[in-house]
Amino acid sequence: MVKLHNQPNFSRCGVYNLSSEIDALDARLISLLYSEPRIGVLESSRRLGVARGTVQARLDRLAARGVIRGHGPDVDPAALGYTVTAFVTLEIRQRFGHDPVSTHLKAIPEVLEAHTITGSGDLMCRIVARSNADLQRVIDRVMSFEGIVRSSTIIALESQIPYRVLPLVAAAAAGPGDR
Template sequence: MSDEIDSEIIQLLREDARRSIRDIATRVGLTVAPVKRRIDRLEQTGIINGYTVRVDTAKFESGLEAVVELRVAGNLELEMILAFAEDVPEVTEVLTLAGDPDALARIRAANIHDLQRVVNLLRTNGRVTGTKTLVILNSWSRFG
């Protein structure tokens, strides 16, 4: 069970996952030991399930990024969407949605021709009935 201090710890880690436990302890008004125990518990219970690096791909990589709306036939479970998306390395993220569209796939492609190839791959899996591709010009993230 999480409380307000756990929420503060999570927020601080979202802002900077490399933040020291000492810094977190100072900011939440506890000593290092209880903050370490809280973080360990949050990890063990799966509330914190990993740490990652956010990369500004526009500064680091060439190419383009797009979001593809996917409409699927019938009731397609998340696992089925992931099964065909995980075989396409250019797909970096999949979100399933309530409503229309059924899912969004974030794609990183080398160029517009590569993007078209990836979208065609997604369309030919037999369950995707329609797509709409939106090329990302710029992005912003609260935590990035």
């Protein structure tokens, strides 16, 4: 398995240095790691046709810049029995702020993500449940915190484009003039 040195903890929506450009080799390395997360540095260097030290240096640089984060398995909630996906917009009492609400949401396993948003709500959460009845239980638990005023829920019927990054990696490597 590829080892990253000094990997910082970046948020998915964090602010990054605008010089976070990647080149074609970075894109090929990311694509390889995405398709085979358990591949080692030596095997990566063999497949990419570059020195082992080059692969390790690239990995370290990509990790330090927050381009590559973690090596956990890609888990499908539906395979665990959580077949219902919903997006919940939350309005919070402003005197509470986002931090206490986020702490509350982190304690609910079915809340997979939460993002501060613009528009009519304050936070957007992606949650999963085992059924519609279970979804009601999860929403009730979310709403049990006094810092949350109201919620609006949208149930996803089907995923048309699942989470993906490889097209973005290819576009980033191509540069702004080649898109």
